[in-house]
Amino acid sequence: MNDGGFVKVCTLGxxxxxxxxxxxxxxxxxxxxxxxxxxxxxxxxxSHAEVNLSEGEVEDGTIECWLHGSCFELSSGKPINPPATRPVPTYAVKIDGDDVLVSLDTENS
Known part of the structure; x- marks a missing residue:
């Protein structure tokens, strides 16, 4: 499904x-x-070690890189502790029923 740059990536469940x-x-x-x-x-x-952030811990609006422990704000992609110093891109999300849609055309950071 494509809706103005938004594509379905998964279900909320x-x-x-x-x-x-x-x-x-x-x-x-x-x-x-x-x-x-x-x-x-x-x-x-x-942005520091080029490993998958999705494998890290999520807590209090942040995600922690499992390799070296850098945490990133989910809302902005900004690193909040070393060793990472560069933010990672964030993207717009829409929820349509149980579908999660993401637009790569709309970076939040």
Whole structure:
């Protein structure tokens, strides 16, 4: 489904509470993350070590890279502790019924 740049990436039921699901939008790896009742889409690649963020821990609106422990704000993609110093892209999300849609055309950061 394509709706103004938004594509269906998964269902809401597939995204764990306080967790992440790694998906591909075209050739772009995206982590769909649920935290504190909100759903976010953020690049699934850490800006420091180029590993999948979707494999890290989600807590209090952040996702932690499992390799070196950098945490990123889900709303902005900004790193909040070292070793990462560069933000990761975040993307617009829409919920349509049980479908989660993401637009790569609309970066939030």
């Amino acid at each position: 597939e995204v764990p509470e306080e967790g992440a699901l790694g998906v591909e939008v075209g050739d772009t790896p995206v982590a769909v993350v649920r935290s504190e009742g909100e759903v976010y889409a953020i690049s699934d690649i850490c």
